[in-house]
Amino acid sequence: MEQMGRLHSTLVDVGREVTAKTRGSGLVTAYTPNAVDSVFSPAADATARANDPTAQAATVGGSTTLNWEYGKRYCWW
Amino acid sequence: MTRRLSLLCLLGAVTVTSCVGPTTSGPNGEMGNGTTQPVVSFPPHVARLVERLDIPPEQLAWVPPRLWDDIRVDPSEVQTEAESGGYFEHRAAWARWLASCYTAAGYPAVADPPGSGHVRYRGANAAEFATSPAKQRCDAESLLRFPPGSLPSNREEWRAVYRRKLDTAACLEAEGHDVPEAPSLEAFIDSGGEWDPYLGVEDVPYEEWNRLLATCPQP
DSSP: OOOTTOOEEEEEOOTTOOEEEEEOSEEEEEEOSSEEEEEEESSSOOEEEEEOTTOSEEEEEEEESSOEEEEEEEEOO | OHHHHHHHHHHHHHHHHHHSSOOOBOGGGOBOOSOSOOOOOOOHHHHHHHHHHTOOGGGGTTSOGGGGGGOOOOGGGOOOHHHHTSHHHHHHHHHHHHHHHHHHTTOOOEEOSTTTTEEEEESTTHHHHHTSHHHHHHHHHHHHHSOOOOSOOSHHHHHHHHHHHHHHHHHHHHTTOOOOOOOOHHHHHHTTSOOOGGGGGTTSOHHHHHHHHHHSOOO
16 A cells, blocks of 8 residues: 555656656655756655656656655656 | 675665654654654643644644644634634635645645645745744644634544535545445544545555546545
């Protein structure tokens, strides 16, 4: 079960797009070499997507209300 | 030949170790595994605000202590959700302020889509910006200026969160997207708020996702 407030991160590749996502309440950020997306959600889910078709890596991180997590890094080829 | 293979293995190992696996940073910038509650301490001028505004300390656990010296927020500059005029208005006000802070620090950013709570920056130095003290300072200060409050603590507060999600679900359905079936209010509360109508659209193309954020605010 994904608990409210936990930071959850995944990567998706939709077509030729590359997106880094985090979910969790609070302030979360996703970034790639060319794009940063921060989102604030006081009491619910927040999903940040950094869209960067040319990226070969993405990092997600941020602060949430119930846990903390910063700087997960993913690469794909 | 052997030396060449060794070099390839070494390069592969360096590549893999630099890209795979989580790197987490815990209380006040220390390394941690992200699974335990941090014990957070603040300098007095921040501790007073955190207590007065009822900000969950965990929200600020990632802030390196040295940054607090550069952050001064007078209580008169704090804008609460009630003063913003509501949940979504508060988030929009936060995003506008944060975009202006990033921009003032030399990283022109925008609150986009307007009102969605997203702040975006594009540039060849995006990764540098994302980990810069300038961004961390703006992020930390934003949470003091626009306190997010605590998670719902009673049934009425949970009901308000639930209603916002129901509204968003109805909006997404009206836009032609499938939405996970809504749990009952009781089940929603028991799960700690686990139900996100946006789960059904999270893999749509970026442009469509942005359009939906502007049309059906993610609660």
